[in-house]
Amino acid sequence: MKKIKLTILIILPLFINSCASTKYLKNYEAINIFLETQKLDKNKRYILQHEKEKNMQALRIFNGREGSEHIIDTNDPIDYTAGLFVEKHWKKMYKTYANDTINKYWRKEDFPNLNFILENEKGLLNEDFYNRYINTRINEIIIISDPMYYMNKKYIMFYYEKTYFDSSRSSQVVIMKKEKNKWIIVKTIGDYIIS
């Protein structure tokens, strides 16, 4: 009986893990292709937030607000998603990813073409952080979330942010798809929160 319990204890996390892993991509080829377009200087060092950014960031930008309710501005004729927002698929994506708040971490190997320095979210832009990077020419932070599947895995989307040491940032949700075995950027949507 003890043996059975032990087996269950070992198998259960593996099972949960296997379920979780199907929610996300197995590799980060798509993000690396997107990063190529961002013209990051390969001779320069950038800080990468060690924690993968919360899915909620990408979800709220895609939805135009926090939460799952999608409100269309009747005064604004422009669909900022260019037709990519489909209620049925949105609800499914939101349900799958919104509550996934467990911290996951990037590894340097995930981005082999860039020389990132990993830093934990909590210390970013505090006094100790600034003092550690004084006179290093390092003054930009990259923040990326794990790509989520959308519309029956036709698309993926993730959050990308570049923040400078003066706290100014450029953030967006990036939507990509695989076409003829190559990842292409379908759309980027800028953040509606102004800082």
Next chain:
Amino acid sequence: MSQLLKYLFCFLFAVFLTSCNHEESVKIVSNEELNQIKNDLDLSKFSSVNITSNIEINWKNSNKITNEDFTIYEIQANEKSISSLQSDFLQNQLKYQIIQIEENEKLHSYFVEIYSNKESELYPETIAKLSNFTGTLNTFSLKGENLGSVAVSNGQAKNISENTSLDVLTKAINSFSNNSNITKKIPLCDKTYTQTVYEDSDRFQVWTVGTTLITIKYLGTVRTTTTVLLPYPCDGSVDKEVLVLHRINQYTHVGGASYTTIGIATAQRIEDNINGNALDPCTKAVLDKMKNLQQSDIASMINRFNPPASPFNINMSVGQVIPSRDWAQTTAVNGIYTDINMVFNQNYINGTGNANRPTDLSIATTMAHEIIHAYMISLLEEDKSCGTQGICDFPTVYDAYAQQKIKNDKNNTLLVDAHHEVIANNYIYAIAATIQEFHTGQTVNSGFPNQVYLDMAWGGLIGTTVFNNNYPDDPTHKNYKDRERILARIIAEKNGNQYGITSPLGTPCKK
């Protein structure tokens, strides 16, 4: 025989005369032709205040040039009050002209604003003689739509904005050019220049009781001097869309503080409508002081948007924000265009993780920056509420920001970046003057705030094209030390503590 010789002589003489006329002929533009241009021109629709209020057309000074392919009508225009540029590569004088070109019986009309490079001769007031001219023609339709720029290098023109509307103008200029070196790079790239514009405003006080006018009293004339750092259009590394944005928006706050009664009243109402009751005492004290400066208070800063928008409410508070790196956030309240929420990050305000809280100077700068965001958001929301009725009379900043980024760019990407580019291009001096008066108690009468406040005003704008063109992240660049100084100042004030060799100037609130 002699008769035959006479005929031959006459024939040859006629051929000779014709050959002389082959290249071009210059005539006076007829009244009928002028009237057509007069009908088409509407200076009031231009987004540049300098053009709408400071340009007069010299209808008597016009000419008509014809060559093989084109008939060109040129009418001179001049500034009533001469503005001046301060630049290390441009001459200090702008020129204006209306150019209408007839090609294949089709008319193409342009209103051009001409920038002459320093090493060039000044624009010779005709596109037919540009062999010694190098500079840029910033081009508009006669109804004020910015069409982009045509750059000229010693008479050779290039349509750098790649707007097909400018193809005929480019071809017409090149038809007079003997210079075949079309691959030559023109003009200088990644440069900026400073423009100083003087505007005189008459001030009147109007007394009314009910609908009855009692008296109008003339109070005097106020000369407003405005200096603005502008990017130079070129075909360099700068994003074309951003260049267009800059070009349209270049004179947005040329009017500076408008002293018309209506302007002050609206801006004052916007200031009065800032509700700081949900702020902590320290931030509230900064807000109260910002509201009551002598010259560069919030109302004056808002008034630099010429004219101000409709009044709106700003609800300020301190709280948690996401993304947590932001020092403050400004958003429209959904569906209510007159209400803007401004949240200061509690970690920033409380100095979480640091020895000290940020200085009052840091908070004042962040507040000034966010108030400009609030203003731009209110314009956009107001535009949405106007719909397609076209009943809203928007200030010039609307052209630059809302029209360009929202209506033309349906992808609506990077809204935050668009805001910051507009602020970086137009409001550095406004923010600097406000925080200098906030900090020193002294008004900035020279038009030039001290360097330290200009440095602070770049806070939140380090990622902009303008900043990175002026202060590239390149240790070999002459301005690299300035870049380091600016960043160090912003960080020292944010930390409320020494940062390297930089000590904070402001005073942190107690922890």
